[in-house]
Amino acid sequence: MEKTKIAIIGLGTVGTGVAKLLLDHGDRTARHAGRIPWLEKVVVQNLSKPRDVAIPDGVLTDNLNAVLQNPEITVVAQLIGGLEPARTIMLQLLDAGKDIITANKALLAVHGPELFDKARQLGRCIAFEASVAGGIPIIxxxxxxxxxxxxxxxxxxxxxxxxxxxxxxxxxxxxxxxxxxxxxxxxxxxxxxxxxxxxxxxxxxxxxxxxxxxxxxxxxxxxxxxxxxxxxxxxxxxxxxxxxxxxxxxxxxxxxxxxxxxxxxxxxxxxxxxxxxxxxxxxxxxxxxxxxxxxxxxxxAGQMPTASAVVADIIDTVVGRSQITFNNLELWSENNRPRSMADAGPSINRYYLRMQVIDQPGVMAEITGILGNNGVSIASIIQHKSENQNTNATVPLVIMSHNTTQTAITNSVMQFEQSENIETKAVVLKVL
Amino acid sequence: MEKTKIAIIGLGTVGTGVAKLLLDHGDRTARHAGRIPWLEKVVVQNLSKPRDVAIPDGVLTDNLNAVLQNPEITVVAQLIGGLEPARTIMLQLLDAGKDIITANKALLAVHGPELFDKARQLGRCIAFEASVAGGIPIIxxxxxxxxxxxxxxxxxxxxxxxxxxxxxxxxxxxxxxxxxxxxxxxxxxxxxxxxxxxxxxxxxxxxxxxxxxxxxxxxxxxxxxxxxxxxxxxxxxxxxxxxxxxxxxxxxxxxxxxxxxxxxxxxxxxxxxxxxxxxxxxxxxxxxxxxxxxxxxxxxAGQMPTASAVVADIIDTVVGRSQITFNNLELWSENNRPRSMADAGPSINRYYLRMQVIDQPGVMAEITGILGNNGVSIASIIQHKSENQNTNATVPLVIMSHNTTQTAITNSVMQFEQSENIETKAVVLKVL
CATH class of the missing domain: 3.30.360.10 (Dihydrodipicolinate Reductase; domain 2)
Known part of the structure; x- marks a missing residue:
């Protein structure tokens, strides 16, 4: 059976899980890929650090060039977190002609457009199943x-x-x-x-x-x-x-x-x-x-669920599915009919409000009045009776609204802040 | 944008849904396929039957040869249920060089080995996401x-x-x-x-x-x-x-x-x-x-969830992912290290038992004795008191077992059938 040579960059929790799956279950990955995804190099910062997985002799290296300059390694799982040096390494890998698998969501959220454009220009692909929701193959x-x-x-x-x-x-x-x-x-x-x-x-x-x-x-x-x-x-x-x-x-x-x-x-x-x-x-x-x-x-999250996603991407890349998907998705591309993020203000939701109010007649009328003036209609109210005889005792008031705009809620809360009868800034939570 | 010409065989509930998605949302499927999945022919038995979808002129036909003999049609959604003529049509389509999408689980469960072997021999593929669980992409x-x-x-x-x-x-x-x-x-x-x-x-x-x-x-x-x-x-x-x-x-x-x-x-x-x-x-x-x-x-199930699965398969086939997956899965192939179905007898489960028993002293001892002799250990028992003063009145008895083998339960039930105190054949259900 033929081999496709693979490298892993970074042997943290996820990298270790990926190495385990490739080394301990080579028959399984080979069966699904129709060829052997062969772990050729693992790049780490510190060669002497104790590891949870037995990496074969000659595979572990602290020299990224061992991957970049080896044209036989065509698929690389880049498993370093954070923005740098992860971004620079991704760019170097693409320049060196590698297809890349990554689990780094921060990197994609921030540098996705740059990385995807570069991969498209160079005819390479980036697979990122493990970047969201670990073991759930949502991508x-x-x-x-x-x-x-x-x-x-x-x-x-x-x-x-x-x-x-x-x-x-x-x-x-x-x-x-x-x-x-x-x-x-x-x-x-x-x-x-x-x-x-x-x-x-x-x-x-x-x-x-x-x-x-x-x-x-x-x-x-x-x-x-x-x-x-x-x-x-x-x-x-x-x-x-x-x-x-x-x-x-x-x-x-x-x-x-x-x-x-x-x-x-x-x-x-x-x-x-x-x-x-x-x-x-x-x-x-x-x-x-x-x-x-x-x-x-x-x-x-967790080592093996995330590694499951990375190795599925490795198999997809070895067999060629990732490349097809990457080319057709046109992510972060102007061809992908970009849509804008909507303003939050007009968005419609139900809301939960809680505030600490002075326990005296008229307060409820004031609060419901403010909500009414802002067009917020009330679904339910829970008001606790005070156990305190003190006239200035405060009690929690919980209100559930019907569907309303975020603007209406924000305006109501600003008006609550003007009231002497409302002691605390209102807690505002969305209701599904 | 280039076209890939598609045919649908069968315009029942699912076929109609697929035609709707291809005709009404061609931009969407084209965007995901990188080319236009173009509905060239729809083969039906009865041309004059009223349809829920407006099929363009010249597309509807009652002649399967219009698909088989058109080499430009490379992808066919075969959406006829049952075993025949579905099986024969599948074989004809493969012989004619088509890649096939099907939703027909009975056909695959019965003729899967024949159809998949034939597709492999001819270098074609069969995609079948819609055959199990409709809209859930479990395949x-x-x-x-x-x-x-x-x-x-x-x-x-x-x-x-x-x-x-x-x-x-x-x-x-x-x-x-x-x-x-x-x-x-x-x-x-x-x-x-x-x-x-x-x-x-x-x-x-x-x-x-x-x-x-x-x-x-x-x-x-x-x-x-x-x-x-x-x-x-x-x-x-x-x-x-x-x-x-x-x-x-x-x-x-x-x-x-x-x-x-x-x-x-x-x-x-x-x-x-x-x-x-x-x-x-x-x-x-x-x-x-x-x-x-x-x-x-x-x-x-349902028209649009199932059509969603069929059209995903059409896109996968048009872009070439289905072929890769089909070749690597080796389904119903001797290369796929076949495993056997285990005998049910030794399988371990918890069980729920219900029977109608004569309401008199000693019956419970008899039943629990039979279970004990067969090695079935009891987790709980519900016995209803009879409201009837008649000495031969019967009451329902419900027993939950701990983990035990199916053989032990089957043997117990056979012995229950010998007892004059147990009126009905026991209801036996697995407990997860």
Whole structure:
């Protein structure tokens, strides 16, 4: 059986998993590729670091040129995270005539246009299944399996760290800070979890999916994005009483040929598939105009699920499917009829509002009056009775709105801030 | 933009949907294919039958030769159901040099080896995404996206008619006969629903998935198969009380390099994703040794979901991905390391048993004695008190076993049949 020589750049968690699959299951990959995807080189920074996988003699190197200058290596899994040197290495690999597989979503979200243009110019391809939702093959599903459809809506839980934290807050009624510490101890959160919990990681993944599904032009940093880092256990409790769970939800929706996009903690009706996604799992609901809703659920991160996606891309590239898909998708290309990101203001959603208000007659009338003047119609209100006899005691007030615009909610909240009867800035969450 | 000329054979529900997508959304399919999938001919039996789609002049024909003898038509969607003339037409199309897309699972389950061998000999390909689970792209997911894995288990709800019937029985506490009539009225069940409700349709789909995931050799009729046609509303009720839902579940599991397969009404714990699949939806849970569990949920039938799958296959065939996949999958080929179907006897499962027993002392001891002698250990028992003072009154007895072999259960049930205290043949259902 013939060989296609492969290299891996970076032997971190994912790189190690990919090396394991290629080395331990060569028969399997060969059977699916019709030839042997042969691990020729693994490039690392530090040759003497202990490794979780036994790399054969002569394969490990700290010299990128061993890959760049070897024309027999045609397929490279570039598994270094972050923007640099990952970007420079990608450009060097393309210049050297390699087809590339990557799991680096930040790199694609930021430098996708440059990298994809360069690959197209040079007749090379970039496969990136592992960049979004780990083991869920969502890139191939949108880019290949659902091509008969205009996708009209995407909703996803795309960050396992956030979903783990929220699930644990919910299950143990423990507040954010404590759960994050526990998540760090268990390895579900990084020492610095900022990019996970502030929603940036989710927004980058959403920008890749939206490019694929809608041809959205735009910077991921322009996606309206709110993380879970100020999520209050009280809101998880109120949501529960109202029949909802809170999830960090990425949404993109086609409206009048523009695409509304957002990342935010969102109330989702209990019992619906997205609401029931637990712990570090990811899930995505795709709505197509022919197929209707398709729902995907699986492990969004971790060594072997992510390696599964990388190796599927390696096989696709070895057999030639990746090249066909890459050429036809025209991602981040002007030919791909780019669509704009819609302004968030007119976007229609239901909302959950919570604020701490002075417990006295007239306050409710003031609040409902402000909402009414802004055209926000109210679906339900929960007001707790104060247990305090003090006339200036405050109580939490929870309001669920009917469908309304983001502008109407933003204006209402600004007016709430003028009121002496409302003590805290209102918590505002979307409701699915 | 260049054209690839396409033909459709059969303008039933699915064929009509495919024609709509190709005719109404030609820009979309062209964008994903990099060329125009051009609908050149549609072959029907009856030219004068009214149609739901406006077919352009000169396209509709009742002469198959208009396709067979036109070398410019290279891709054909063969959308006739049943075994003949579908099989003969497939062979003629292959001989005429066409690549074929089909949605006909019965044809593949029965004549897959012949058709695939012939296609391989002639250098042609057959794509069949629409043959299993309609809009859920499970064929591409197993055959392409999860190729880094050894799949170790498949569980699926693959027949929307059965799932609709069971969901309605559950929700309205209505018995089987009434619900089937309602399902027929709503178009969810055929006038003769036999092949759906007796499990044959599910077994055929399972045989295709198992060929793909495990390389199983074997006749679909050898899959142990029990339908829902004698499902009793009483068992849905008891399952509910025990915390389960009953679903018609297709299962295939790799055990010692053989594959245990079955189709049967199965108790699934409420809250688990498969248990919550409602009405005509399908769902599949795939377990891979690298990726872990991946769960898919979507519309398993209907005009546009199935057409979505057919048109994705048309695009894959026009761009050349189908050919690559077909060549590498080696389905129903001796090269694909065929695995055998395992004997059902030693397979391990939990079981639900219900029987009508005489309400008198000693009966419980007899039944638990029989189970104990056969090595079946009991997880729980529900015995209703009789409301009848008659000494020969009978009461239902429901038993949940721990893990045990099918042989042990079968032997127990045979011994129950000898007992004068047990009035009815025991209902035996698997528990997931």
């Amino acid at each position: 191939t599903n949108i880019g290949q399996c659902l091509t008969a459809n205009q996708i009209t809506s995407l909703r996803g839980i795309l960050n396992g760290t956030c979903n783990f934290i929220i699930t644990q807050m919910q299950e143990h009624s423990t507040d954010y800070e404590k759960v994050v510490k526990e998540a760090q101890r268990l390895g579900y959160a990084e020492a610095d979890p900022t990019l996970d919990v502030n929603g940036a990681d989710t927004a980058q993944k959403l920008s890749i999916l939206s490019q694929l599904a809608f041809g959205v032009r735009g910077n991921w940093e322009d996606i309206p994005c709110k993380g879970i880092d100020d999520l209050d256990i009280a809101d998880i409790g109120y949501a529960d009483r109202l029949g909802y769970r809170i999830k960090l939800l990425a949404m993109a929706k086609l409206v009048d040929n523009e695409v509304e996009m957002s990342v935010s903690p969102t109330l989702i009706k209990k019992g619906s598939p997205l609401a029931e996604v637990q712990n570090a799992f990811n899930a995505i609901r795709v709505l197509g105009d022919a197929v209707g809703p398709v729902f995907y659920h699986g492990q969004g | 591409t997911n197993i055959g392409q996206c999860l190729t880094a894995n050894q799949i170790t288990s498949l569980r699926g709800i693959l027949n929307g008619t059965c799932n609709f019937i069971i969901t309605q029985m559950q929700e309205h506490s209505t018995d089987y006969e009434k619900v089937v009539k309602e399902a027929q009225r709503l178009g969810y069940a055929e006038a003769d629903p036999t092949l759906d409700v007796n499990g044959a349709d599910t077994a055929q789909k399972l045989s295709i998935l198992s060929q793909l995931a495990f390389g199983v050799r074997g006749n679909w009729e050898d899959i142990p198969c029990k339908g829902i046609d004698d499902l009793d509303i009483a068992d849905i009720g008891y399952a509910d009380r025990l915390g389960y839902r009953i679903k018609l579940l297709a299962m295939a599991k790799l055990v010692d390099n053989e594959v245990e397969m079955s189709v049967s009404p199965t108790l699934i714990k409420k809250g688990s994703p498969l248990a919550e699949v409602q009405n005509a939806f399908n769902a599949i849970r795939v377990l891979g040794d690298a990726v872990g569990p991946v769960f898919y949920h979507g519309q398993g």
